[in-house]
Amino acid sequence: MPTPARTTTAASKDVLRKFVPDFLVQQGNLVLRLGPKAGSIYAKLRLLDAMGIRKSNQGLAPESSRSLLFVCFGNIMRSAMAEFLMRQALMGAGVQEQVRIVSAGLHASPGREAHPWAQQASAELGISLVEHRAKLLTPEMVEQADCILAMDFQNKTELLTLYPASQSKIFMLSAYGEQPWQYREIVDPYLGDLESTRSCSRQLRICIGNLKTSLFPLPYSSHQNPQASP
Numbered sequence: 001m002p003t004p005a006r007t008t009t010a011a012s013k014d015v016l017r018k019f020v021p022d023f024l025v026q027q028g029n030l031v032l033r034l035g036p037k038a039g040s041i042y043a044k045l046r047l048l049d050a051m052g053i054r055k056s057n058q059g060l061a062p063e064s065s066r067s068l069l070f071v072c073f074g075n076i077m078r079s080a081m082a083e084f085l086m087r088q089a090l091m092g093a094g095v096q097e098q099v100r101i102v103s104a105g106l107h108a109s110p111g112r113e114a115h116p117w118a119q120q121a122s123a124e125l126g127i128s129l130v131e132h133r134a135k136l137l138t139p140e141m142v143e144q145a146d147c148i149l150a151m152d153f154q155n156k157t158e159l160l161t162l163y164p165a166s167q168s169k170i171f172m173l174s175a176y177g178e179q180p181w182q183y184r185e186i187v188d189p190y191l192g193d194l195e196s197t198r199s200c201s202r203q204l205r206i207c208i209g210n211l212k213t214s215l216f217p218l219p220y221s222s223h224q225n226p227q228a229s230p
Contacts, residue, residue, distance in 0.1 A: 034157065042157040049153070054183035057172040061147035063215055067100040069145035070173070071155050075105030075134040077118040077190055077197065078151045082173065082204050084127040089212040099215075102145070104137040106158050117189065117197035125201055142166050149173040149211075152185040176210035177203060 027046060031039040048054065061068075068086065072079035083103035090096040114122075114129035122129045135141075142148060142163050148170045150156040159170050174186050181203065189197040 030154065038157050038161040041160055042153055045153040045157060049184060057183040058175055059171050060175055060214060061171055065146035065215060066098060067144055067146040069141055069148045070103040071106060071137060071148055071159065072151045073105055073107050073155065073188060075103055075108040076112055076115045078186060078188060078200060078204065079103035079105065080114050080129055080132050081118055081122050081201050082208060084122060084129060085205055085208040088127050089208050093212060093216055095216055102141055104135045104141055106137050106155060108134040108136045110134060110136050115190065117194045120194060121197045121201040125205055145169065147171055152188065173207050176207040176214065178206055
């Protein structure tokens with residue numbers, strides 16, 4: 001038989017659910033799971049985003065970056081798609097041999113295949129994730145990267161908490177996006193469906209295209225030989 005205290009607690013939670021949106025409850029639970037330090041960083045990012053203050057998300061990777069690390073939660077959807085879209089974009093520009101591209105997940109299960117939705121959405125954009133296998137983020141990956149591109153506020157929070165010395169090279173990939181979601185989150189489609197994954201893949205393609213242009217604003221021949229004639 002439930003004790004009076006437990007009955008009161010359960011009743012309080014039921015009342016809370018009636019008046020507090022599920023989203024806020026989820027965010028509160030996430031803050032608690034992240035712990036005091038990471039939770040406070042995440043709460044601040046979320047609050048500033050709600051207020052429309054996104055200056056901290058507007059940073060762009062240095063044009064000299066030649067080692068790119070894409071990071072998400074599990075490395076089976078967003079960061080995997082970003083990696084292969086970047087490879088495609090660099091190949092189209094003829095500079096694929098000049099850039100090191102890696103993707104990883106903060107909570108990845110190593111060796112896991114890309115999610116079927118991500119595979120289908122990627123195939124529709126002309127890339128294949130069939131051979132992709134999830135990788136768990138390591139300190140070595142972080143150290144070797146010139147820039148680290150996170151997908152959402154939780155990714156950014158965990159990166160800042162785990163690797164504070166690398167703060168200057170942690171960026172939001174959405175800084176290369178378009179309004180209205182520029183400088184915001186590229187939402188994880190894992191709990192969505194195929195259509196939300198397609199939408200995510202289209203966002204990623206835009207970001208990757210702009211990232212490539214930012215890193216290689218001129219034809220590569222000009223980078224190789226600035227004295228070359230047009």
